[in-house]
Amino acid sequence: MITVVGGAGRVGVTTGAMVLLRDLDDVMLIDIKPNAPQGEALDLNHMAAVLGISRRAYGSNDYKDMSGSDIVIVTAGFPRKAGQTREDLLRVNADVMKQIAEQIKEYAPNSKVLVLTNPSDAMTYVMYKKLGFPRERVIGFSGLLDSPRLAYYASVKLNISPASIQPVVLGMHGEHMFPAPRLSSVGGAPLSSLLSQKDIDEIVKQTVEAGAEIIKLRGYSSNWAPAAGLALMAEAIKKDQRKVYIVSAYLNGEYGYKDVIAEVPAVLGRNGIEKILELPLTDEERKGLDASVNAVRDLLNALPPEYR
């Protein structure tokens, strides 16, 4: 069973749908909104019946129904509104993480926990600290959104499929993310060698501002792309695929950073994070990553001690 906490919210229910569509497992949607997860589950079950998918969705307002889940995906919490940054959600969502960590510890103590709630690196840190699970089992989301976004914008410039691009965005998910065009590649060539500096600057800006652009256009934040990314992470763990994805990981010396969470490439398999990969960086890239990781640290330092 894969549980989604926040399962009646926009990203939560879309994630439930993606898990069913990829035929990964049954899905438990848990949410504090009365009746809402049950209603979403019913609709998802009808979807599965239409498509002939033999998986079930369940909905509940009781955390104990996550019992037995090997993967718990956390999408619960407040989304930002137009004009807000993700960082503005720090305090309110840290509270939500703290409450949910207690429940996961009690009902799914052996699970791998994927955290998407914003600001996602800081929320992954709170979840990690409050759960006390080994770091390979508490994995933050967003690299699998920021990097494919970079691939998308580059693919438009190059008129090629985004699937042909290996994009790299590191550090923080937020205003200070670090897109790395030299480390991103197309057919073996660095992306930076295939586009003009002006085009690179443009796609980097589009990537950083992508989330805000969606809110500006439609009034609420993304759901389709993040849900797809979460489903890929769950799939890599569930099927022990050992695929390399950029994820938010607790660093204990990797890249020279300690006691902080940042987006880095990692191998995902049955134990969660099987290995963190350390990319060789130029001096300039090192500075860019430092600035990004320091922005995560600033957020963590702004959290009262009970969240750390």
Ligand SMILES: NC(=O)C1=CN([C@@H]2O[C@H](COP(=O)(O)OP(=O)(O)OC[C@H]3O[C@@H](n4cnc5c(N)ncnc54)[C@H](O)[C@@H]3O)[C@@H](O)[C@H]2O)C=CC1
């Ligand atoms: N890291 C990323 O790339 C992305 C992060 N997000 C973040 O994900 C979060 C959710 O976004 P949406 O789904 O659009 O919001 P939403 O408002 O549609 O859904 C949030 C859900 O969480 C539920 N919830 C709140 N507290 C809860 C608790 N203690 N236990 C269980 N459920 C609880 C709410 O009832 C609601 O149904 C936001 O913080 C948003 O900023 C959204 C998109 C991408």
Ligand SMILES: O=C([O-])CC(=O)C(=O)O
């Ligand atoms: O923009 C938001 O608030 C949601 C998010 O993190 C994203 O889409 O990158």
